[in-house]
Amino acid sequence: MRCAIFASGQGSNFQALVEAFQGLKSEIEIAFLFCDQAGAYVLKRAQNLHISAFQFSPTDFSSRQDYEEALVDLCQRHHLDYILLAGYMRLIHQPLLQAYPNRIINIHPSLLPNFPGRHGIRDAYDSGVAKTGVTVHIIDENIDQGKILAQEAVRIDPAWQLEDLETAIHTIEHQLYPQVILELVRKEMNHGKSIN
Numbered sequence: 475m476r477c478a479i480f481a482s483g484q485g486s487n488f489q490a491l492v493e494a495f496q497g498l499k500s501e502i503e504i505a506f507l508f509c510d511q512a513g514a515y516v517l518k519r520a521q522n523l524h525i526s527a528f529q530f531s532p533t534d535f536s537s538r539q540d541y542e543e544a545l546v547d548l549c550q551r552h553h554l555d556y557i558l559l560a561g562y563m564r565l566i567h568q569p570l571l572q573a574y575p576n577r578i579i580n581i582h583p584s585l586l587p588n589f590p591g592r593h594g595i596r597d598a599y600d601s602g603v604a605k606t607g608v609t610v611h612i613i614d615e616n617i618d619q620g621k622i623l624a625q626e627a628v629r630i631d632p633a634w635q636l637e638d639l640e641t642a643i644h645t646i647e648h649q650l651y652p653q654v655i656l657e658l659v660r661k662e663m664n665h666g667k668s669i670n
């Protein structure tokens with residue numbers, strides 16, 4: 475299965491996915507990184523990890539539609555099976571959703587449906603809940619609402635600062651995301667085999 479990773483920032487999940495899939499090329503291959511932010515640290519990580527990277531943003535196009543169509547074209551040229559969002563800070567719209575139905579996966583740093591949106595970790599921390607966590611889900615047209623594939627909880631120690639919770643969440647993400655994707659890919663490969 476061929477995947478691309480879309481990211482906008484630090485790229486710690488990008489790196490965790492690349493490292494987890496190293497040596498599993500017969501099952502899963504990272505075809506490229508797409509980043510919409512010039513100068514994002516994830517681009518440096520791609521260079522260090524020898525993963526091809528593409529960078530452009532909506533401002534390079536005359537409309538958002540053209541931007542998304544350029545993305546569809548990029549993905550189709552690379553014969554992708556899945557798109558993995560890893561801190562990609564834009565909504566996914568119709569041209570891509572239509573081209574990859576149920577094949578765009580996201581990781582979100584809360585137990586959805588609680589704390590959707592951009593600040594899932596901080597919102598949970600500020601609300602005083604006893605636990606939060608990580609969700610891996612399929613993307614659809616509604617923000618942070620697609621089918622949930624997996625969730626893992628973390629208990630918030632009352633002594634923790636926000637940074638402690640961020641560290642705990644990222645530690646879970648880096649292990650859970652590759653694991654869920656690998657399970658998905660293996661399930662699909664085995665399903666294919668049993669049909670033939």
Ligand code: GRF
Binds near residue numbers: 560
């Ligand atoms: C992660 O917390 C992820 O859940 C969210 O954005 C963050 C990206 O972090 N969607 P990184 O860029 O992978 O370090």
